[in-house]
Amino acid sequence: MPSIFSYQSAEVDWCESNFVRSAVIAEYYNTISNVSFFVLSPALLYLNRQYCQKKAVPLYFVSGLLLLVGVFSMYFHMTLSYVGQLLDELSILWTLAVAYSFWYPQAYFPKCIKTRRHFFWLTGITTVISTFMSFIKPTLNAYALNCIAFHLLYMTWKELKKCNDRRVHRMAAVMVMWWVLAITSWISDRWLCWLWQAINFPYFHSFWHVLIAMSLLYCCPLVIYFDVSYEMPSFKPKLEYWPSDSWPVVVPYVTLEEPHKQC
């Protein structure tokens, strides 16, 4: 019986052919494309440093965990081991749990939850139970995780209805665009592998890594923007673009202005 650490012991095998470019790396491009997470984390911390100075813990935690997602995802695609698959999926689950605990707007808490401290407990218990359940059928975990994006979309839509800042709407639109491209790549790698192998282009999962990192580069500032509006009433959040507004491709970040005016 193969060990849970052994190469190719995972339940899933992505479309890219194994051990083609290296004898030790099973899926070469799927492994190296995780570099996007090593760029994403420091970029979020650097660009949103003003927010970090006022409220350091959430962004430090989330960026640190995103780095870990990158490391575990690299390990998974390098070995395609059962342990690699679970580490990859569980690190995503815990990153989402931590992000929700810190940033989920109080206005959307369930009625029985009165404080963020209680919400921490609710997310913690739900995540521990989900962690145990994820061992039952690991193949389903990725589908369940992808469904969380629909909840994020729903919340974004609800927030945008209350906000008339054009920059915020533009940023949300770009985030959704990256996410649509990302999820299309993920699904087509999973479901249409026969087609990509027939045309000798089985690289859509590595595109997914880059595209989901791009959507997170927009998603995190958006979440920070709403966090400042709700939880830091002495500041007004402002969206800026790096390197500058006039560039065709830009990365958004949040700055804080005083005093606070309504969005």
Ligand SMILES: CCCCCCCC/C=C\CCCCCCCC(=O)N[C@@H](CO)[C@H](O)/C=C/CCCCCCCCCCCCC
């Ligand atoms: C108030 C809430 C704030 C939420 C902030 C968002 C925090 C995001 C946290 C983690 C997402 C990391 C996703 C990276 C996945 C990389 C690893 C990977 O590719 N794993 C695959 C196997 O190699 C696995 O099959 C993928 C599983 C699916 C993961 C889906 C995660 C959903 C992330 C939602 C992103 C939202 C973007 C914008 C949505 C409109």
Ligand SMILES: [Ca+2]
């Ligand atoms: Ca493969």
Ligand SMILES: [Zn+2]
């Ligand atoms: Zn992957």
